Amino acid sequence: MSLGPDDVKKIAHLARLGINESDIEGYADSLSSILGLVEDMNTVNTDDVLPMAHPQDVSQRLRVDEVTESNQREKFQAIAPLTEDGLYLVPQVIE
Amino acid sequence: MEWETVIGLEIHAQLATKSKIFSSASTAYGAEPNTQACAVDLGLPGVLPVVNTEVIHMAAKFGLATNSTVAKRSVFDRKNYFYPDLPKGYQISQLELPIVHDGKLDIELEDGTKKTIGITRAHLEEDAGKSLHEDFHGMTGIDLNRAGTPLLEIVSEPDIRSAKEAVAYMKKIHSLVQYLEICDGNMAEGSFRCDANVSVRPKGQEAFGTRAEIKNINSFRFVERAINHEVERQIDVIEGGGKVVQETRLYDADKDETRSMRSKEEANDYRYFPDPDLLPVIIDDAYIENARKALPELPDARRQRFINELGISDYDAGILTASRELANFYETVVSDTSDAKLAANWVIGDFSARLNKEDLAISQSPVSAETLAGMLKRIEDNTISGKIAKEVFDAMWKGEGDADSVIENKGLKQITDDSAIETMIDEIIANSPNQLEQYRAGKDKLFGYFVGQVMKVSQGKANPAQVNDILKKKLNG
Numbered sequence: 267m268s269l270g271p272d273d274v275k276k277i278a279h280l281a282r283l284g285i286n287e288s289d290i291e292g293y294a295d296s297l298s299s300i301l302g303l304v305e306d307m308n309t310v311n312t313d314d315v316l317p318m319a320h321p322q323d324v325s326q327r328l329r330v331d332e333v334t335e336s337n338q339r340e341k342f343q344a345i346a347p348l349t350e351d352g353l354y355l356v357p358q359v360i361e
Numbered sequence: 362m363e364w365e366t367v368i369g370l371e372i373h374a375q376l377a378t379k380s381k382i383f384s385s386a387s388t389a390y391g392a393e394p395n396t397q398a399c400a401v402d403l404g405l406p407g408v409l410p411v412v413n414t415e416v417i418h419m420a421a422k423f424g425l426a427t428n429s430t431v432a433k434r435s436v437f438d439r440k441n442y443f444y445p446d447l448p449k450g451y452q453i454s455q456l457e458l459p460i461v462h463d464g465k466l467d468i469e470l471e472d473g474t475k476k477t478i479g480i481t482r483a484h485l486e487e488d489a490g491k492s493l494h495e496d497f498h499g500m501t502g503i504d505l506n507r508a509g510t511p512l513l514e515i516v517s518e519p520d521i522r523s524a525k526e527a528v529a530y531m532k533k534i535h536s537l538v539q540y541l542e543i544c545d546g547n548m549a550e551g552s553f554r555c556d557a558n559v560s561v562r563p564k565g566q567e568a569f570g571t572r573a574e575i576k577n578i579n580s581f582r583f584v585e586r587a588i589n590h591e592v593e594r595q596i597d598v599i600e601g602g603g604k605v606v607q608e609t610r611l612y613d614a615d616k617d618e619t620r621s622m623r624s625k626e627e628a629n630d631y632r633y634f635p636d637p638d639l640l641p642v643i644i645d646d647a648y649i650e651n652a653r654k655a656l657p658e659l660p661d662a663r664r665q666r667f668i669n670e671l672g673i674s675d676y677d678a679g680i681l682t683a684s685r686e687l688a689n690f691y692e693t694v695v696s697d698t699s700d701a702k703l704a705a706n707w708v709i710g711d712f713s714a715r716l717n718k719e720d721l722a723i724s725q726s727p728v729s730a731e732t733l734a735g736m737l738k739r740i741e742d743n744t745i746s747g748k749i750a751k752e753v754f755d756a757m758w759k760g761e762g763d764a765d766s767v768i769e770n771k772g773l774k775q776i777t778d779d780s781a782i783e784t785m786i787d788e789i790i791a792n793s794p795n796q797l798e799q800y801r802a803g804k805d806k807l808f809g810y811f812v813g814q815v816m817k818v819s820q821g822k823a824n825p826a827q828v829n830d831i832l833k834k835k836l837n838g
Contacts, residue, residue: 280630282443319436319458319635325643328414331378334385335399342403343395352394353493353502356445 267305268298362600363564366592367572368521368557369481372534374513374544375488375552376419382487382511383410383453383639390550398490398505404449410638412437416485416511417642419543420460421652423513426541426659427480429464431649437485437639440631445503446490454514456633459484460642466537467661468529469679478530479518486512513543519558519569524588528581531555532683536660540685554579559591560605570595571605575612575619587612591619663688671701680709686723687713693730698737707737711754728757736764746825749773776823779831782815785823786835789814800836811836 269277274293278285285293339352348355381388384401401408424431436458439451464480490505515534521527535553538544546553560572575591578584590612595605610619658666660682667678667688682688687708694704712733716726736753739745745753745768756767768774776782789811790797800807815828 280441280632319641320637320639322640324640326412326640328417328642329385329411331380331413331415332385333380333387335380335387335397337396338399339393339395342398342400342405348500350497350502352396353497353504354395354445355497355500356503358494358499358501359445359492 267301269294269301273297364561364592364596365564365566366522366524366588367519367560367562367569368523368527368588369519369572370515370517370521370527370530371556371558372515372517372531373488373554373556374515374534374538374546376416376511376513376543377545377552378413378415378419378511380413381509382413382416382485384509386509388510390547390552392506394502394504395506398508402448402505402509410453410636412639412642413511416513417460417644418652418655419541420483420485420513421644421649422541422543422656423483423515423538424461424464425649425653425656426537427461427464427466427483429461429480429483431644431652432458432460432462433644433646433649434458435460435485435642437636437642438633439636440486440633442631444489444492445501446492446505446508448490448505448508452487452489453636453639454486454633455484458641466530466533468526468533470525470529476520476526478520478526481516481518483513483515486514488512513538524585524592527557527588528585531584532581533660536683536685540657540660542657548579551579555584557584557588557591559588559595561592561595561599570599571607573605573607573619574609576609576622578612583612583614586614586617587619590617594619657685660685660688671695671705673701673705677702677705677709681705684723690723690730694734694737697731697734698741700737700741703740704734704737707733707754711751715758727760728754732757732763739764739768743775743777743824744768745773745775746821748825749775749821752821773822776819777827779827782819782823782827782831783835785815785818786811786828786831789818790835797836808832808836 271290271294274285274290274297277297343349343352343354346354375388376382378388380386381402384399386399386402387397389397401410421431423429435455437453438456440454440456441451443450459482461483462481464483465477466480467475467477469475488507488510490503490508493502493504495502517530521530535546538553539546544552548554555578557575557578558572559575560570562568562570573591573595575587578587591610598605609622611622612619664675664678664682667673667681668675671678673681680687681691691704691708694708695701698704712726712728716723733754736745736750736757739753740747740750745764752771753764753767753773756762756771757764761767762770793811793814796807796810800811811832812825812828815823815832
């Protein structure tokens with residue numbers, strides 16, 4: 267399977283990445299070769315193998331339901347470009 | 362053409378934990394903006410989400426209560442999309458391996474019809490923050506306190522065939538999650554909300570029509586109206602020669618209509634994949650058995666027990682067990698009195714009506730279960746009649762003391778002395794020669810006149826049964 271320029275544009279848009287038109291062909295080749303590797307792996311018979319959800323074969327530790335975090339709004343908002351009344355301000359998303 | 366409606370509901374129940382699903386920040390409602398959003402909730406670099414043990418326990422209880430399979434291995438996935446109130450650029454959810462799947466729930470309609478609705482799955486996920494679109498100089502304000510709040514998304518099979526069934530199903534889930542104490546059910550605060558997938562098809566056709574999804578319905582009244590409206594809209598579109606488009610619509614309660622939401626570009630390309638920050642959640646049989654032991658008596662079982670042990674009607678038992686609070690209240694009343702039917706009438710009738718009228722929760726009632734039981738005992742032992750009891754109840758509600766002191770202070774004790782009642786009746790009969798003549802000539806209706814006179818003279822305090830007996834004897838005598 268190989269990816270064309272339109273696939274690359276779509277993937278970049280979904281990831282909100284700005285890319286140069288001139289780089290698209292190179293990206294398409296690189297991404298396609300990754301898919302090629304996956305295709306090679308696909309030829310291995312894995313009928314009896316349960317798909318792993320994580321590279322490490324261990325299970326999730328669970329946390330006690332306790333509130334231990336305190337309010338650090340000032341620290342967090344010190345690095346935000348814009349805040350007002352305790353809110354983070356962002357460009358309007360709904361017309 | 363005759364149309365059939367097909368509905369599937371997705372209910373989001375906010376789990377009643379103290380801390381968030383993946384962080385130790387508080388989930389308390391109503392805090393100052395962003396004071397309960399920690400580094401994990403903000404998606405700052407280098408943080409690691411850790412699953413709250415309580416959400417697994419709560420989901421397992423829900424699964425067991427709905428005859429579902431509780432998965433021994435469940436996996437968290439990333440659902441990727443961009444929105445400012447989703448700081449990480451993805452929502453942690455469960456796609457392929459949800460914690461709960463393949464369950465069912467029996468519902469009952471107002472007319473008594475029963476039906477089973479399949480539950481496809483219930484999965485755990487984190488809530489997003491809130492966007493405030495009021496004018497911040499043309500900007501949008503973001504409050505991330507809600508980000509990371511645990512949600513259980515309960516997805517039904519497309520088994521629902523009318524808006525009324527949808528309401529019955531939603532109410533049953535609402536009652537159940539509160540019985541299980543896994544969700545506070547507060548719809549005004551958004552703790553319990555629902556999306557409805559609605560489509561129509563010609564009656565008899567097997568294939569589903571194209572569906573529209575109605576988002577964020579937060580009341581039982583709206584779910585019924587929104588679905589009915591959407592069904593009409595779709596039928597109009599099809600009968601007008603058009604086609605229903607698969608889209609997301611928003612219900613506007615003020616205008617009573619659904620309207621298309623500006624479709625998010627590439628909206629359905631979420632590119633789910635297992636979250637590498639989280640490991641599979643593994644639970645064993647012992648864990649599931651412990652969760653089963655933690656289950657309270659569920660509404661249907663409790664209803665059956667009320668019928669069997671207390672001898673009240675199926676209908677009354679259904680109303681009393683619809684909410685755990687009401688059922689608890691009723692049981693406290695009954696434990697202190699001997700007439701379960703009388704208690705049911707009062708709890709369903711005057712007590713509930715008064716709460717509704719004043720928009721109070723049971724916990725806010727000025728009349729406690731013990732106080733109400735104290736009054737019912739006075740009806741049972743004939744100290745007061747059912748009619749006088751309404752006056753006593755009203756006084757108790759206004760904080761004028763318990764039944765005994767109200768009866769004492771207002772002099773409401775019932776007159777049960779035969780001779781006292783006889784004296785009253787003799788006097789009334791003597792003063793009503795015309796009515797007596799007509800009654801004896803066959804005008805039976807006048808019996809009520811005499812009862813009314815006795816009640817008037819006794820200020821409602823004469824025991825009604827005794828009044829009836831003695832009157833009959835005297836009038837016919």
